[in-house]
Amino acid sequence: MDFAPLTHDPVVDVNRAEELDRDLVVIPDGGVGLVPNVGVIGGSHSVLVVETGLGPRNAERLLTFATEYARGRRLYLTTTHFHPEHAFGAQVFAGAATYLVNRAQAEDLAGRGPGYLEMFRGLGAPVARALDGVELVAPDVVYAEHHDLDLGGRVVRLRATGRAHSRGDQVVLVPDAGVLFTGDLVEAGQFSIFPWFPPHDVDVSGLGWIEVMHRLIATDPRVVVPGHGAVAGPGVLADVRDYLELLLDETWARRDSAMSEETIAAEVEALMVQRHPEWTGRDWISRGVGCFCAEHG
Structure with missing residues (x-):
């Protein structure tokens, strides 16, 4: 990854926890790179934690928070996809929580996890420190595509979306609260992350990502918790869909004219930045162009 090394500590700050609904809180990323938005969702007898943060120390903070929040209720853990800041603290929850994900994500973790661990360790000393001691653990429960988790008076829907940001993307929907956790399928105020x-x-x-966005919009949530960025209303789903569709159209229009990928990326990046000058993560635009070039029919 040819990105500037991270110079700050990617710490999940549990003191920032905010209540979104009855017995449902989010620990926001605070605008800190490589920190995800984390969810803690409660029912009468169980509590589900969504995401672990980057590495064991972040996961320890979250487990302590979740244990205190649960007050004796059973703990579950799930992750929206296998990438390090979302899932590489799962080992800390072993024995304390039941870890469940979809099959494609479990395969991603086993097959891609070690490579991503090494890649992320090269992103600067703070990241390497956060990942010190990471052990990649297999989930306790693996489902195929759909899993309804009964927390007691509240059923949380775990849904594998199919290949998009990764092969094993999963969204977490809390129907009674109208809250949707999207992982990195959605970022707020940031260009979509194309790994x-x-x-x-x-x-x-x-292409798969665009299809997923149309399906997520159809769920009509009240609140969207993106992978990174501020908690938002449902309009953020349309923002991401529209960006991806424009990125596709502008990339393929130039691909049809036999321009080089480098030239396409430069032109499309300039256009996207003009459209969204306030968004961060501009380095990801050219990655998206490369992806769409490869998918050009």
């Missing part, structure tokens, strides 16, 4: 690193990782699918 397109040929030949090492080409699992992302821009």
Whole structure:
């Protein structure tokens, strides 16, 4: 990954926890790079934690918070996808929580996890420190595509979306609260993260991602918790869909004219930045162009 090394500590700050609904809180990322938005969702007899943070120390903070929040209720853990800041603290929950994900994500973790661990360790000393001591653990429960988790008076829907940001993306829907956790299928105020690193990782699918966004919009949530960025209303789903569709159209229009991928990326990036000058993560635009070029029919 040819990105500038991280110079800050990617710490999940449990003191920032905010209540979104009855017995449902989010620990926001605070605008800190490589910190995900974390969810803690309660029912009468169980509590579900969504995401672990980057590495064991963040997971320890979250487990302590979740244990205190649960007050004796059973703990579950799930992750929206296998990438390090979302899932590489799961070992800390072993024995304290039941860890469950979809089959494709479990396969991602087993197959891609070690490579991503090494790649992320190269992103700067703070990241390497956060990942010190990481052990990749297998989930306790693996489902195929759909799993309804009964927390007691509240059923949480875990849904594998199919290949998009990764092969094993999962969303978490809390129907009675109208809250949708999307992982990195959605970012607020940021260009979509395309982990397109040929030949090492080409699992992302821009075309699949667009299809997923249409399906998520149809769920009509009240609140959307993105992978990174501020908690938002349902309009953020349309923002991501529209960006991805424009990225596709502008990339393929230039691909049809036999322009080089480098030229396409430069032109499309300039256009996207003009459209969304306030968004961060501009480095991801060219990755998205590369992905869509590869998917050009």
